[in-house]
Amino acid sequence: xxxxxxxxxxxxxxxxxxxxxxxxxxxxxxxxxxxxxxxxxxxxxxxxxxxxxxxxxxxxxxxxxxxxxxxxxxxxxxxxxxxxxxxxxxxxxxxxxxxxxxxxxxxxxxxxxxxxxxxxxxxxxxxxxxxxxxxxxxxxxxxxxxxxxxxxxxxxxxxxxxxxxxxxxxxxxxxxxxxxxxxxxxxxxxxxxxxxxxxxxxxxxxxxxxxxxxxxxxxxxxxxxxxxxxxxxxx
Amino acid sequence: xxxxxxxxxxxxxxxxxxxxxxxxxxxxxxxxxxxxxxxxxxxxxxxxxxxxxxxxxxxxxxxxxxxxxxxxxxxxxxxxxxxxxxxxxxxxxxxxxxxxxxxxxxxxxxxxxxxxxxxxxxxxxxxxxxxxxxxxxxxxxxxxxxxxxxxxxxxxxxxxxxxxxxxxxxxxxxxxxxxxxxxxxxxxxxxxxxxxxxxxxxxxxxxxxxxxxxxxxxxxxxxxxxxxxxxxxxxxxxxxxxxxxxxxxxxxxxxxxxxxxxxxxxxxxxxxxxxxxxxxxxxxxxxxxxxxxxxxxxxxxxxxxxxxxxxxxxxxxxxxxxxxxxxxxxxxxxxxxxxxxxxxxxxxxxxxxxxxxxxxxxxxxxxxxxxxxxxxxxxxxxxxxxxxxxxxxxxxxxxxxx
Numbered sequence: 001x002x003x004x005x006x007x008x009x010x011x012x013x014x015x016x017x018x019x020x021x022x023x024x025x026x027x028x029x030x031x032x033x034x035x036x037x038x039x040x041x042x043x044x045x046x047x048x049x050x051x052x053x054x055x056x057x058x059x060x061x062x063x064x065x066x067x068x069x070x071x072x073x074x075x076x077x078x079x080x081x082x083x084x085x086x087x088x089x090x091x092x093x094x095x096x097x098x099x100x101x102x103x104x105x106x107x108x109x110x111x112x113x114x115x116x117x118x119x120x121x122x123x124x125x126x127x128x129x130x131x132x133x134x135x136x137x138x139x140x141x142x143x144x145x146x147x148x149x150x151x152x153x154x155x156x157x158x159x160x161x162x163x164x165x166x167x168x169x170x171x172x173x174x175x176x177x178x179x180x181x182x183x184x185x186x187x188x189x190x191x192x193x194x195x196x197x198x199x200x201x202x203x204x205x206x207x208x209x210x211x212x213x214x215x216x217x218x219x220x221x222x223x224x225x226x227x228x229x230x231x232x233x234x235x
Numbered sequence: 236x237x238x239x240x241x242x243x244x245x246x247x248x249x250x251x252x253x254x255x256x257x258x259x260x261x262x263x264x265x266x267x268x269x270x271x272x273x274x275x276x277x278x279x280x281x282x283x284x285x286x287x288x289x290x291x292x293x294x295x296x297x298x299x300x301x302x303x304x305x306x307x308x309x310x311x312x313x314x315x316x317x318x319x320x321x322x323x324x325x326x327x328x329x330x331x332x333x334x335x336x337x338x339x340x341x342x343x344x345x346x347x348x349x350x351x352x353x354x355x356x357x358x359x360x361x362x363x364x365x366x367x368x369x370x371x372x373x374x375x376x377x378x379x380x381x382x383x384x385x386x387x388x389x390x391x392x393x394x395x396x397x398x399x400x401x402x403x404x405x406x407x408x409x410x411x412x413x414x415x416x417x418x419x420x421x422x423x424x425x426x427x428x429x430x431x432x433x434x435x436x437x438x439x440x441x442x443x444x445x446x447x448x449x450x451x452x453x454x455x456x457x458x459x460x461x462x463x464x465x466x467x468x469x470x471x472x473x474x475x476x477x478x479x480x481x482x483x484x485x486x487x488x489x490x491x492x493x494x495x496x497x498x499x500x501x502x503x504x505x506x507x508x509x510x511x512x513x514x515x516x517x518x519x520x521x522x523x524x525x526x527x528x529x530x531x532x533x534x535x536x537x538x539x540x541x542x543x544x545x546x547x548x549x550x551x552x553x554x555x556x557x558x559x560x561x562x563x564x565x566x567x568x569x570x571x572x573x574x575x576x577x578x579x580x581x582x583x584x585x586x587x588x589x590x591x592x593x594x595x596x597x598x599x600x601x602x603x604x605x606x607x608x609x610x611x612x613x614x615x616x617x618x619x620x621x622x623x624x625x626x627x628x629x630x631x632x633x634x635x636x637x
Contacts (some may be wrong), residue, residue, distance in 0.1 A: 055635055
């Protein structure tokens with residue numbers, strides 16, 4: 001694979017935790033490649049290491065051994081503040097519980113990544129409004145998260161993950177807090193607005209109702225990727 | 236290997252992050268008000284109790300403040316404070332007058348004497364006997380009559396607070412208002428008739444007794460017979476004579492204690508500070524205000540941070556450095572600190588205004604404002620530090636926990 005087209009390249013990645021007196025091996029030597037323009041789903045039972053793996057890929061957790069390059073950059077080699085900046089520029093996050101700041105409006109929430117990158121408030125809010133239009137909730141710009149439905153909140157979170165045009169989007173169970181129809185619509189929005197040839201998406205899920213949105217599905221079990229399946233995404 | 240392009244938070248973006256910090260704080264109304272309440276309480280209690288303490292301590296040397304003419308106060312070497320009267324022989328006055336650099340020296344009587352009121356009750360009064368010729372040491376403000384009226388037969392001047400309260404006459408009707416002592420009224424001081432010829436205003440004293448001014452000769456007549464009755468000698472330095480040098484010379488030549496007015500105030504102040512329970516009582520109240528304020532504000536601020544950890548983690552994951560988060564928390568702490576301090580000091584000031592003219596001593600000085608501000612700064616730094624510690628140590632991976 002052309003290195004320029006490789007978003008993520010993991011080789012023999014391990015990660016362990018200390019839980020009480022026991023050492024828990026969360027990742028036991030993961031090998032994984034994710035290409036630009038690809039939507040990869042990481043699936044598997046609870047506790048199999050999915051969240052640990054995306055935490056390592058997103059640069060918010062350091063792995064113990066092996067190599068993990070994100071856009072050919074070994075994040076473990078970066079200092080804390082450079083790694084934080086790398087995340088701010090290159091990674092967008094969508095969380096299971098949305099994690100929208102409850103006292104900020106939808107537009108303000110979406111503008112946060114831009115503000116962190118140094119954009120002026122007016123410019124950031126204008127860009128945030130554009131993003132909210134793209135995800136179909138332009139009429140909720142001034143709403144607080146508490147005034148939005150679960151599906152609308154997740155759309156705001158998607159807009160926030162995309163607003164600064166990162167090259168990698170990491171989603172953790174984006175549909176698990178939503179009903180089937182809403183989850184489906186959110187996935188459509190995610191796939192249609194987030195996926196492009198210069199961006200990769202990794203979605204952690206065990207919601208098999210959305211598997212059809214994936215280009216590839218990587219199955220994990222007990223800290224290892226056991227199977228990678230290619231498929232034609234439905235939309 | 237390609238390096239990530241440098242990205243620094245611009246000034247505009249940083250300012251916007253500060254506004255987000257404030258929105259996070261103010262949006263949580265309950266916690267926000269709780270923190271401000273704690274800081275207001277601390278600021279109010281610290282400022283108010285310190286002001287009462289300062290007011291009370293200022294009263295201890297109120298008479299020295301009111302007596303502005305003399306440069307040096309001469310007294311028995313064993314005197315520890317203004318009310319600690321250890322009388323001198325009258326001849327000491329002449330010895331002091333003989334010291335080089337003395338422009339004039341006059342006697343002053345100060346003593347607690349019993350006044351019999353019209354209704355037969357007795358009231359202890361603080362009686363000052365002024366030099367018959369010069370009346371040096373008289374009250375700073377005359378409300379009725381003149382100081383020179385003291386030269387009339389049996390004349391006394393009474394302070395307004397004493398005339399309106401403890402020396403006032405019984406109301407004509409039961410339940411009515413007491414009738415203030417007026418010019419022309421008479422009192423009986425130690426079996427001697429005294430006629431009120433004037434009403435004056437003086438700085439309230441520590442003991443809150445009515446203050447009576449009369450001449451030195453008459454005061455020594457009122458006082459029980461003793462061999463020594465001269466309480467203080469008030470000295471004016473000649474022009475160009477340094478009062479500190481003069482007081483050294485007087486002490487050396489006469490063997491008496493001599494202090495400048497400021498030194499005598501300090502002596503009195505320090506005596507009350509070291510030998511009474513006043514500082515410890517007020518100190519405890521101030522410390523309680525500080526501790527309770529710290530506990531309420533610190534805990535509420537910490538709880539606010541704990542409840543927002545997920546969002547701080549989210550910001551961290553999205554690229555907020557520890558420096559940005561630290562400044563956001565400091566700004567939040569600064570805001571609640573400024574509001575709490577302002578409300579507390581404002582409350583204390585209103586209290587002082589409301590208590591003006593009453594028995595309560597209250598003196599809010601600039602120094603007390605600084606002390607109160609310092610205490611609030613310590614509280615908010617403590618509150619912020621425990622929160623910052625939590626946020627700095629926060630693993631951004633917390634955002635992936637459900």
